[in-house]
Amino acid sequence: MDKPRSSPVWHPFTQHALRPTLPVVTRAEGAYLMTDDGRRVLDAISSWWVITHGHRHPRIVAAVKAQLETLDQVIFAEFTHEPAERVAERLVALAPPGLAHVFYSDSGSTSVEVALKMALGYWHNVGERRRRIVVMEHSYHGDTVGTMSVGARSVFTAAYEPLLFDVAQVPFPTAGREEATFVALDTLCRAGDVAAFIVEPLVLGAGGMLMYSAAVLAEMARICARGGVLLIADEVMTGWGRTGSMFACEQAGITPDIACYSKGLTGGLLPLAATLCRPEIFTAHWSTDRRRTFFHSSSYTANPIACAAAAENIAIWDEEPVLGRVTELAARQSRELDRFRDDRRFLNVRQSGTITAMDIAAPDNGYLAAIGPKLHASFQAANILLRPLGNTVYVMPPYCVTADDLTAIYDAIRVAADVVCR
Ligand SMILES: *Cc1c(COP(=O)(O)O)cnc(C)c1O
Numbered sequence: 001m002d003k004p005r006s007s008p009v010w011h012p013f014t015q016h017a018l019r020p021t022l023p024v025v026t027r028a029e030g031a032y033l034m035t036d037d038g039r040r041v042l043d044a045i046s047s048w049w050v051i052t053h054g055h056r057h058p059r060i061v062a063a064v065k066a067q068l069e070t071l072d073q074v075i076f077a078e079f080t081h082e083p084a085e086r087v088a089e090r091l092v093a094l095a096p097p098g099l100a101h102v103f104y105s106d107s108g109s110t111s112v113e114v115a116l117k118m119a120l121g122y123w124h125n126v127g128e129r130r131r132r133i134v135v136m137e138h139s140y141h142g143d144t145v146g147t148m149s150v151g152a153r154s155v156f157t158a159a160y161e162p163l164l165f166d167v168a169q170v171p172f173p174t175a176g177r178e179e180a181t182f183v184a185l186d187t188l189c190r191a192g193d194v195a196a197f198i199v200e201p202l203v204l205g206a207g208g209m210l211m212y213s214a215a216v217l218a219e220m221a222r223i224c225a226r227g228g229v230l231l232i233a234d235e236v237m238t239g240w241g242r243t244g245s246m247f248a249c250e251q252a253g254i255t256p257d258i259a260c261y262s263k264g265l266t267g268g269l270l271p272l273a274a275t276l277c278r279p280e281i282f283t284a285h286w287s288t289d290r291r292r293t294f295f296h297s298s299s300y301t302a303n304p305i306a307c308a309a310a311a312e313n314i315a316i317w318d319e320e321p322v323l324g325r326v327t328e329l330a331a332r333q334s335r336e337l338d339r340f341r342d343d344r345r346f347l348n349v350r351q352s353g354t355i356t357a358m359d360i361a362a363p364d365n366g367y368l369a370a371i372g373p374k375l376h377a378s379f380q381a382a383n384i385l386l387r388p389l390g391n392t393v394y395v396m397p398p399y400c401v402t403a404d405d406l407t408a409i410y411d412a413i414r415v416a417a418d419v420v421c422r
Contacts, residue, residue, distance in 0.1 A: 018373070028055035031401045033385065042384045044409045046398045049205065050268035052240050053316060054400035060267050060312045067308035076104070076301040083307035090314045091274055094246060096255035099276040103294070104302035108236035108262040109142030111273035112198070115232045115258045116146055117296055118281050119196035122230065125284040125292050130195040133165075134188050134229070136181075137172040140206035141198060141234050150198050152207055155368060168194070172204070173212045173220075182219055189227025196230040196258070201248035202352050205237040209357035209394040211350050217252035230257040230281075236273070240264030241326040242396065244353025246317070257281065267313040268398075272306035325399045329354045332403055333395065336410045345421045357394035360417055371420040378416035384409055 011022060025041075027034040031054055033041040043051065053060075071081060088102035103118070105111050116133065123130040133150055141147040148157050149164040157164065168188050173181040188194055201217050204210040224231040233256035238248035240263070245251050249259070258281065262273035285294045300306075316322060330353050337356050340346045346358040362371045369390040379386040386393060386409070393413055397405070 030054040030056075031398050031405055039383050042401075042405055042408060044384055044386050044395050044397050044401075046396050047268065047385075048387075049237050049242075049396055050263045051398045052264040052267050052313070053322070054398045055268075057267055057269070057313075057316070059316055060269050060309050063308045063312035064269065064305055067305050071304045073300065073303055073305075077297060081302070081304050081307070083304050083311050084302040087274070087307050087310045087314065090311070090318075091261070091276060094314070094317075095259060095261075095276050096247065096249050098255040098278055099259055100279045101277050101282040103275045103277070103296070104307075105273045105275065105296075105298050106271045106300050106303070106306070107142075107273055108234075108260065109144045109147045110298060111236060111260040111262050111275045112141045112147045112150070112232075112234055113144060114273075114275040114296055115198070115234070115260050115277075116150065116196070118258055118275065118277055118294070119230045119232060121294060122281045122284045123195050125287075130193055130229075132168055132188075132191075132194045134168045134170060134185065134194055134197040136199050136204070137169055138204050138207035138210055139198070139200055140204065141200075141236075170197075172207075172210060173216045175212070178212070178216050178219075181216070182223060185220060185223045186227070189223055189229045194227065194229045196232050197224050198232040198234060201233050201235060201238055201256075202243050202251065203238055203248070203355060206389065208389050208392045209350070209355065211352045211357075214248075214251035214253075217249070218254055221252065221254040221256070232256060232258045232260070234260045236260050236262045240313075240317075241322060241399065242352075242354055244326060244330050246323070248352075265313065266306055266309035267316070269313075270303075270306040270309045272303065272310050322399065326354055329397070329399055329401065332406055336406050339410070340413075343417075345417045354399070355394065355396050357392055358413075360388075360391045360393060360420060362391045362420065374420050375416050378419050379412055382408075382412040382415065384412045386412070 024036040025033050026036050031043050033043050091102050092100060103114050105114050135150045138152050140151045145163050148160060150167055170184040171180050202211060221231055233249050235247050239261045249256060257278050259276045265274060266272050285292050333354060333356050334351060337349055337351055340349045340358055345361050347361050349358045362369060371391055372388055375388045395409055
């Protein structure tokens, strides 16, 4: 039974006038969601990019249950606890070398807010007047006012424009036109007033699964370093294996000054985020003068249950061949994608690790493209959870997905294209 029309629930990114009812999901297992009308839906987008190993991984479920026996929640400004300490220690070991401090929060957006505040706080505390933030065209960093400000202006942000702060933007480094990005970034970085450049490494997610090379990322990092500009890597989506390595920055061999991790941090089971930074940024706040304190907190900072889930997720990465699974999934994704490369209905067929994307050749595009609802209906009929971004269809499955699952996903994409390209 669909959720009754009288529900008081207001769902995210949902136009209720067009979706009066939503299916009720009752259970999740591996790569599948079960609904109360008896459907088994293949979760081809990892429940909005959070689920890494699969739903309800037994080890993480057990770790959460065990944690509940001892400590539920505690004020993190007064105490520390073992799960938070353990996760921080492992994060520092796993992250690019040089990131030494870990600040917890509870979502991708808050991890980015923390990163921006760390960067601004750093310059404030060292007494240099640098306040500008540089962003990349088409970027997405969250839906709070601060993160909307550093993201692309679009239909998503139109109503809130008066609240958004001003940023400088560099063009997306389209293949063959990377030089324009480097020149723009270099010019901004030389101006002396830029605090930080924030970027999604290798893949711009919500902006349309736009991809650029590790060499471009490395060059952008060099330009920032030359201009003394802090580099913030928003790995909220790209982290935890999505792009083929644990973190996308690894592929460029760079250490950002600040890195944001969330989505896959707990394997997708519970909300948690971490913002890591270099020692200089921590040290700039370290003082007997209380005015230099880093003034940020969420009520649930480092919730012990979420930290226990993260600790177990990291233990899975340490003890199981997760990266091998990721590599195998990437290879299978690549084989599936090959069958789309000379089909003229699909443009810009692309891949980064476990993520694939393609644009359906349609007269209109963008998030509100007319074909969007038709694609959505077609995928729903096939019991496959895919949520195209306008005319961009992407596949970002949990790592437990089977070869047969993948075939079903790509068959559904071909069927959907048959419908909309007729
Ligand atoms: C999803 C996402 C965010 C926001 O994370 P939430 O947990 O939804 O607040 C930030 N940055 C990137 C790159 C994302 O993909």
